[in-house]
Amino acid sequence: MPWATIHKDPVPRTTPRLRDYDEECASFSWRAARGMLQGLPGGRGLNIAHEAVDRHAASGRATAVALRCVGRDDSVTSVTYGELARSSARFAHVLRGLGIGHGDRVVTLLGRCPELFTVVLGTLKNTSVLCPLFSAFGPDPVFQRMTLGDAQVLVTTADLYRRKVAGRRGALAALRHVLIVGEGADDLPGTLPLGALMADAADTFTIPPTSPHDMALLHFTSGTTGVPKGAVHVHDAAVAHYVSASYALDLHQDDVFWCTADPGWVTGMSYGIVAPLLHGVTVVVDEGEYDARRWYRILAEQRVSVWYTAPTALRMLMRTTPRTGPYDLPRSFDLSALRFVASVGEPLNPEAVVWGRDVLGLPVHDTWWQTETGSIMIANFAGCDIRPGSMGRPLPGVEAAVLRRGEDGRAEVADGRVTVLTEPGVEGELALRPGWPSMFRGYLHDEPRSAAAFAGGWYLTGDLVRRDANGWYWFVGRADDVIKSAGHLVGPFEVESALMEHPAVAESGVIGRPDPVAGNIVKAFVTLRPGFEASSATRRGLLAFARRLLGPAVAPREIAFDQHLPHTRSGKVMRRLLRARELGLPEGDVSTLEDATSAVTSTMRTEQPA
Ligand code: PRX
Numbered sequence: 001m002p003w004a005t006i007h008k009d010p011v012p013r014t015t016p017r018l019r020d021y022d023e024e025c026a027s028f029s030w031r032a033a034r035g036m037l038q039g040l041p042g043g044r045g046l047n048i049a050h051e052a053v054d055r056h057a058a059s060g061r062a063t064a065v066a067l068r069c070v071g072r073d074d075s076v077t078s079v080t081y082g083e084l085a086r087s088s089a090r091f092a093h094v095l096r097g098l099g100i101g102h103g104d105r106v107v108t109l110l111g112r113c114p115e116l117f118t119v120v121l122g123t124l125k126n127t128s129v130l131c132p133l134f135s136a137f138g139p140d141p142v143f144q145r146m147t148l149g150d151a152q153v154l155v156t157t158a159d160l161y162r163r164k165v166a167g168r169r170g171a172l173a174a175l176r177h178v179l180i181v182g183e184g185a186d187d188l189p190g191t192l193p194l195g196a197l198m199a200d201a202a203d204t205f206t207i208p209p210t211s212p213h214d215m216a217l218l219h220f221t222s223g224t225t226g227v228p229k230g231a232v233h234v235h236d237a238a239v240a241h242y243v244s245a246s247y248a249l250d251l252h253q254d255d256v257f258w259c260t261a262d263p264g265w266v267t268g269m270s271y272g273i274v275a276p277l278l279h280g281v282t283v284v285v286d287e288g289e290y291d292a293r294r295w296y297r298i299l300a301e302q303r304v305s306v307w308y309t310a311p312t313a314l315r316m317l318m319r320t321t322p323r324t325g326p327y328d329l330p331r332s333f334d335l336s337a338l339r340f341v342a343s344v345g346e347p348l349n350p351e352a353v354v355w356g357r358d359v360l361g362l363p364v365h366d367t368w369w370q371t372e373t374g375s376i377m378i379a380n381f382a383g384c385d386i387r388p389g390s391m392g393r394p395l396p397g398v399e400a401a402v403l404r405r406g407e408d409g410r411a412e413v414a415d416g417r418v419t420v421l422t423e424p425g426v427e428g429e430l431a432l433r434p435g436w437p438s439m440f441r442g443y444l445h446d447e448p449r450s451a452a453a454f455a456g457g458w459y460l461t462g463d464l465v466r467r468d469a470n471g472w473y474w475f476v477g478r479a480d481d482v483i484k485s486a487g488h489l490v491g492p493f494e495v496e497s498a499l500m501e502h503p504a505v506a507e508s509g510v511i512g513r514p515d516p517v518a519g520n521i522v523k524a525f526v527t528l529r530p531g532f533e534a535s536s537a538t539r540r541g542l543l544a545f546a547r548r549l550l551g552p553a554v555a556p557r558e559i560a561f562d563q564h565l566p567h568t569r570s571g572k573v574m575r576r577l578l579r580a581r582e583l584g585l586p587e588g589d590v591s592t593l594e595d596a597t598s599a600v601t602s603t604m605r606t607e608q609p610a
Pocket of ligand 1: 221266267343344345346347348366367368369370371372391461462463475477478484487488489
């Protein structure tokens with residue numbers, strides 16, 4: 001039984017940016033959209049940092065609040081656009097003074113703190129490339145991404161440096177400088193105190209000429225196999241950030257906007273930093289961790305008007321306020337400033353959309369995009385009806401299609417061509433027509449995987465969808481083995497590789513096991529080497545080992561022992577089969593199994609977690 005359509009608000013508090021979907025799609029052009037940005041003075045190009053801070057600071061909005069940072073201790077610090085323009089100028093000088101220039105990579109390993117904004121914007125001003133890393137990553141993912149990304153500068157805290165980088169510093173060949181935010185640099189050889197460097201730097205900076213096609217951001221993402229992929233984004237992406245925040249988040253300049261995503265991931269960068277600053281709004285930054293009461297308090301006290309969050313977070317809030325029970329917690333806060341709520345990163349269940357309407361007084365608008373797309377591609381809009389459970393419709397300027405799948409589950413490519421499915425309701429791979437400004441420009445140093453992402457004139461997303469007769473898109477699942485856990489994309493290969501570093505592990509296969517709150521949790525099936533016992537103690541040891549190496553967001557939450565992992569004839573572990581068996585689903589086509597009969601007869605010795 002489909003969920004009833006939620007009709008658009010007949011008397012919205014703020015006139016939506018997108019009022020007539022068809023008309024907007026018909027009249028939209030990216031060329032015209034570029035005109036909404038200013039460009040560097042003197043026609044010297046397009047630079048994200050100029051658009052995000054300097055142009056506001058120079059046009060009478062220097063005293064407008066850019067950031068409202070809520071500390072772990074609940075203290076609130078405000079930073080104006082003028083202050084951000086000056087601090088980012090200082091950081092650009094710091095980089096320049098260290099000999100870091102155009103195209104050089106600056107990696108951040110930081111929590112959600114004001115300094116992060118300074119570093120991001122200062123790096124962009126210097127036309128260097130910013131690569132954010134998630135501060136909850138363990139040493140392995142950090143090392144691997146810094147190596148693959150040719151990190152020349154790392155900006156982090158003393159504690160994170162000590163725990164995650166110092167031990168392998170010598171192996172990071174390209175790394176020239178480590179800048180420490182806050183106290184502690186004096187006790188760490190080979191690091192510099194950022195505060196002292198900033199104090200000596202000038203607070204005005206002339207941004208050098210910047211081509212819209214210059215690399216600006218490097219975001220790592222995961223695939224089914226191989227090392228993480230560094231998706232390259234350019235300064236021109238700002239056009240799509242601006243447009244999408246307008247259409248899909250309905251941002252207006254007087255909004256107070258809170259994106260709960262961590263800036264170590266693409267959502268936290270595109271919509272936690274770049275897009276809202278392009279619009280000149282006030283951005284709420286919470287240094288603390290998720291806590292239902294804390295979050296409602298921030299929404300209320302900061303008078304948040306537009307809120308962008310994740311389905312996992314909403315499901316956690318729903319747990320503390322079940323629809324069938326009292327709504328005491330949210331109702332004890334004044335959420336009257338809130339006027340628009342959206343989510344991203346994983347399927348948004350219809351219950352969550354409706355829960356938003358009932359509890360927050362606002363339905364949740366699902367949006368869809370990826371690291372590679374750089375900005376929102378498909379969305380439910382403020383001025384349109386919502387179909388709960390649907391990701392919505394493509395943004396004006398975005399051409400999407402559903403492609404016929406081949407035997408491997410991905411879009412079928414024959415002689416370089418693909419088949420676009422025009423019939424509604426048929427499942428296929430979601431594809432996008434290249435040409436939007438925030439499209440990634442390839443994976444760094446990985447031409448084969450970059451080329452494989454495109455076929456027949458389309459970018460292939462790896463997501464399976466259906467489109468209904470009215471043009472709305474419905475998410476079906478991934479066409480590959482990557483795992484979405486609490487909104488974070490986890491590559492099974494990365495987890496398997498880390499487990500293999502343990503002396504007890506002969507082989508492993510990693511899958512996502514569905515979870516009612518996190519969407520999926522990471523589960524590993526492990527074959528032990530001779531001499532190791534499939535015991536609770538071994539399991540605990542492996543879980544702790546993986547957590548230490550990978551960090552809590554990536555490490556498996558469950559481990560099962562299996563001395564007979566299913567393999568293809570070419571020797572690869574068949575994760576698809578592991579997942580089917582785990583979920584009690586039909587095993588599907590097992591013709592590539594190394595011994596097809598074993599698919600039926602093998603018994604897995606799966607122990608439940610201790
Ligand atoms: O599978 C889709 C899922 O998240 C993937 C992209 O993850 P990532 O590159 O980490 O980017 C996160 C920022 C968007 C997609 O390929 N995904 C994203 N949005 C949705 C979604 N799945 C279902 N519904 C969504 N709204």
